[in-house]
Amino acid sequence: MAYGTVLWIVQQTMVEMGLNKPPEAVSSQDTTVQQMVALLNRAGNDLVIGYPWQQLTKEYLFNTSTAVLAPDGLTLAVNMPSDWSYFLDQTQWDRTNHWPLMGPKTAQEWQWLKGGLLSSGPRIRYRVVSGKLELFPGAATASNIAMEYVSDGWCEDTQVAGKFYNYPQADSNLVLFDQWVLSAYVKLKYWEAKGLDTTAYAKDFVNVWEARIGKNKGAPVLTLAPRARTMLIGINNIPDGSWNVGGGNP
DSSP states (O other), rough: OOOOEEEHHHHHHHHTTTTTOOOOTTTOOHHHHHHHHHHHHHHHEEEEEEEEGGEEEEEEEEGGSSSOOTSSSSEEEEEETEEEEOOTOHHHHHHTTTOBOOOOOOOHHHHHHHHOOOOSSOOOHHHHHHEEEEEOOTTOOEEEEEEEESOOEEEEEESTOOOOEESOTTTEEOOOSSHHHHHHHHHHHHHTTTOOOOOHHHHHHHHHHHHHHHHOOOOOOOOOOOOOSSSSOOOTTSSSOOOSOSSSSO
């Protein structure tokens, strides 16, 4: 996948639209360039929430012993990653006990868990509220928890290793989206902001968008005759036949 810098994308987009190629972007005083940078910022954040990109996917690991016990003494509160945008569903696992977390729970289910008579058990339940990850029960044995999430850090600092931002801070920032997808989207947003007919630009964006998301992660082979699978011995994984399992005479 080809990544471009903030300056490259702004320059490429403006030249394609017949506008003057700017020597700088983020620090430019030109109103058109400033608008392009603002639209680039908007487009980048739209793309973050529009698709769970593999290049923005991260793993979040922590042990429940590091979490803070809530005042009610029933739940744990864990800080979310600073670059958290949203979780990938069904990736939350208790690696200590080798089972998935149960959730996310609704507000109604959460109150039932904390106030119900038969709501406790060995499995950990979770929900996201007030910018924190809450876990129930809070008094459970320390467990290693793992989950995946999509980061909002779509701009990478090329001067400081491991530094990411959720908006352009310098012309040299590397934008972690396909450069042609983002350029097409910025053109669409610019034409839309001017109140002009966006039909052609919308078609161009949709074409490159669908082509990219279809190849961003690859895809499994699908079957027209799916069959339930299980790790346990049963009718789905034992061939038909006569089995003398008793070991005695008939």
